[in-house]
Amino acid sequence: MGEPSELDQKFDSLRFNQVPLTTFDTLPDDILVGIFGFLNLRDQTRLAACCSRFHSINQSKVAKKLDAVVAFWGERHQYVNTYESYMALKKARCWNRQPTDDYELTIDESFFAHGQTNTLEIKVKPNHDRPYLLLSHLFKTLQYASLDIYFADSERNNALLFRSLISGRKLKDCSLTIKFGRAMFEDIGSTRELLLELPTMKCLQLNWVYWGINSDSLETEVITDGILLYLVDHSTEELIVGEGDCSLQGLLHVHHKLIVSECKHVEVTVRREVAQEFVQKIMRHSYETVQVHQGKLSQHEGNGIAMSRLIITKRQYDINYEFL
Amino acid sequence: RIYPLMRVTLTTSDGASVTVSRQLTKHSGFIEKAITDMAVDDNAVPLSAVAVDVDDATLKLVIEWLTEHRDDALPYPEKTDEERRADDIPAWDQAFVQKWDTKEDQQQTLYAVITAADKLDIKGLLDMTCKTLANKINGKTVEEMREILQLECDFTEEELAEIRKENAWCEN
Numbered sequence: 001m002g003e004p005s006e007l008d009q010k011f012d013s014l015r016f017n018q019v020p021l022t023t024f025d026t027l028p029d030d031i032l033v034g035i036f037g038f039l040n041l042r043d044q045t046r047l048a049a050c051c052s053r054f055h056s057i058n059q060s061k062v063a064k065k066l067d068a069v070v071a072f073w074g075e076r077h078q079y080v081n082t083y084e085s086y087m088a089l090k091k092a093r094c095w096n097r098q099p100t101d102d103y104e105l106t107i108d109e110s111f112f113a114h115g116q117t118n119t120l121e122i123k124v125k126p127n128h129d130r131p132y133l134l135l136s137h138l139f140k141t142l143q144y145a146s147l148d149i150y151f152a153d154s155e156r157n158n159a160l161l162f163r164s165l166i167s168g169r170k171l172k173d174c175s176l177t178i179k180f181g182r183a184m185f186e187d188i189g190s191t192r193e194l195l196l197e198l199p200t201m202k203c204l205q206l207n208w209v210y211w212g213i214n215s216d217s218l219e220t221e222v223i224t225d226g227i228l229l230y231l232v233d234h235s236t237e238e239l240i241v242g243e244g245d246c247s248l249q250g251l252l253h254v255h256h257k258l259i260v261s262e263c264k265h266v267e268v269t270v271r272r273e274v275a276q277e278f279v280q281k282i283m284r285h286s287y288e289t290v291q292v293h294q295g296k297l298s299q300h301e302g303n304g305i306a307m308s309r310l311i312i313t314k315r316q317y318d319i320n321y322e323f324l
Numbered sequence: 325r326i327y328p329l330m331r332v333t334l335t336t337s338d339g340a341s342v343t344v345s346r347q348l349t350k351h352s353g354f355i356e357k358a359i360t361d362m363a364v365d366d367n368a369v370p371l372s373a374v375a376v377d378v379d380d381a382t383l384k385l386v387i388e389w390l391t392e393h394r395d396d397a398l399p400y401p402e403k404t405d406e407e408r409r410a411d412d413i414p415a416w417d418q419a420f421v422q423k424w425d426t427k428e429d430q431q432q433t434l435y436a437v438i439t440a441a442d443k444l445d446i447k448g449l450l451d452m453t454c455k456t457l458a459n460k461i462n463g464k465t466v467e468e469m470r471e472i473l474q475l476e477c478d479f480t481e482e483e484l485a486e487i488r489k490e491n492a493w494c495e496n
Contacts, residue, residue: 022435024457024473031442031454038410038458049466049487050475 029057036062064115069142071122073131112142120144124161125152132157136164143169148177154184154211162194172236175203180222182211191222196230203238204231214302218245218271225250228268229257236262243269243300243307251278251310258312259289266312272297275308291315332359333373340380341373348390350398353445378440385424385433386440389449392416400447410455410462417452425456430474 027035032054036044041064048058120139124131132155147165151158158180166176176198180191191208198204210220223244231239232254246254246268255278258266270278275294282292295309331346332355349355358374376383424433434453441450461469470477479487 022432022439024431024435025475027435027438028442031438031450034450034454035458037408038455039462043458043462043464045491046464046466047461047469049491050470050473050477052478052483054475055479055487 025051025053029061032057033061037065041066059110064112064117066115066117068119068121069112069117069139069144071120071124071135071139073124073126073135112138114141114143116143118145119148120146120165121148122161122165123150123152124155124158126155129157132161136161140164144174146175146177150179150181152181154182154187156190158187159190159194163197166198169199171199171201174201175205175237176201177205177207179207179209181209183208183222184210184212185220188220188222192224192227195222195227198231198234200234200236202236204235204240205238206231206241208242210302216303216305218243218300218305220302221245223268225253228266229253232257232263232266233261238265239263240265240267241269246270246274248274248277248281252281255282255290255292255312258314264314267295267309269296269298269307269309272306272308275310278310289315334383335373335375336380336383337377338379340383342380342383342387344387344390345394347394348387351390351393351396351400351446351448353447355444357445377443379436382433382436382440385437386444386446386449389417389420389437389452390446392420393448396448400451410458413452413455413459418456421453421456431457431460431472 036047036058039047044058044062044064048055048062120142122135122139124135126132149162149165151162162178180187183191188210195206206223208222212220214220221243223241223246225246228239228241228244228246228250231241251270251274254266257263279292279294282290291313293311293313295311298307298309299305300307331344332349333341333343334349334355335341346359349359355374355376378386421434425431434457438450438453438457441447441453460472464472469475477484
């Protein structure tokens with residue numbers, strides 16, 4: 001007897017009410033991607049290890065959802081970790097890549113593609129180009145809710161990495177903390193350019209530590225009237241920066257911008273006499289919508305110029321001043 | 325089986341037909357599109373039959389779920405990846421799945437309902453059944469997952485060794 005014809009098979013199927021069995025591995029890719037989406041990173045990884053089809057789906061179609069990604073690149077050690085539970089780092093199970101030697105960190109460059117993380121923390125203190133190229137590529141399409149980046153040294157490639165983390169992204173709901181350590185004179189102009197490229201974001205905290213030769217002015221600070229005004233205009237919640245070379249006129253513009261823009265809170269440290277004059281001027285006009293406080297008094301580290309913290313807040317925006 | 329406000333007749337892949345109310349079919353993107361494509365009078369009773377690529381037994385389960393969820397808001401709310409969670413299945417849905425999701429069944433029905441929800445474009449049902457499946461494998465080892473889902477490991481020894489190395493972080 002020969003093989004049953006297609007018609008016979010159909011007839012048998014109908015006669016015996018044989019409905020083809022649906023099994024897990026026959027579900028369409030889209031459904032499997034949906035199921036992956038309900039799993040945490042660890043379970044996604046384990047499911048992907050079950051068979052080659054799931055492995056391939058996980059690699060090509062499933063966006064990783066992470067609580068935190070922490071990348072550190074020092075002179076001797078490098079690592080990129082993800083934490084499922086950022087608040088419990090000690091208990092967290094980490095996805096960890098250690099270098100094979102001081103300069104080689106082998107990493108699957110597609111791992112973070114189109115993934116999401118609540119926090120992206122990067123600290124770079126390298127003496128070569130590789131981390132900038134690798135991290136720029138690695139995090140190019142990784143979405144974050146909060147970015148905390150620390151450029152520990154003056155380095156021309158800082159801009160490359162920074163641009164890859166901000167350009168073409170929608171950061172309206174993102175908080176950024178950017179720290180520049182040991183910045184040199186040649187970094188001032190390029191950093192100002194970078195700040196003027198920032199898209200609209202929720203909050204920005206900027207810390208600039210200048211390590212070069214000081215002058216008797218504040219020209220080594222990256223915050224100027226123009227930069228401050230731009231940043232106020234591009235922050236929808238808070239803008240907290242360090243010392244700035246700001247004038248009374250510049251601060252008045254910032255004050256006016258605060259009234260008309262979405263930004264609700266600005267902190268900046270300026271020359272003490274400028275801060276005092278600004279506060280007096282604002283007090284005289286008794287603006288109802290914006291509140292101005294003169295905060296901590298200090299001296300500029302490089303040249304001893306007397307400085308004063310200014311805290312400018314929209315009235316409807318409640319801030320607990322005890323902590324400032 | 326007849327439901328109130330008989331309006332749409334669905335013919336199943338195994339030749340049965342079921343008539344259901346538009347109140348239920350409005351949750352199915354596939355059926356609603358088919359009705360729209362027919363360009364018939366909305367008040368016509370009953371509407372022409374819509375053929376669905378779902379067997380009778382599975383369709384009955386789908387209709388039972390739709391009957392319970394007939395008043396759910398439409399469109400089904402799109403959730404962001406952050407909002408997607410598997411631990412919020414309503415009690416009725418959990419009991420509904422438990423009725424037929426037995427060990428003997430080996431999840432055949434669950435897979436069939438997932439496939440039906442996908443074909444009929446019923447987002448709420450698809451979401452719920454996918455969550456149910458995700459909950460089954462949540463926290464399980466690779467071997468346990470393979471057993472639950474009846475999967476064959478088709479990796480070569482070399483691939484397996486590489487995967488174990490890559491995944492060491494989640495097995496510690």
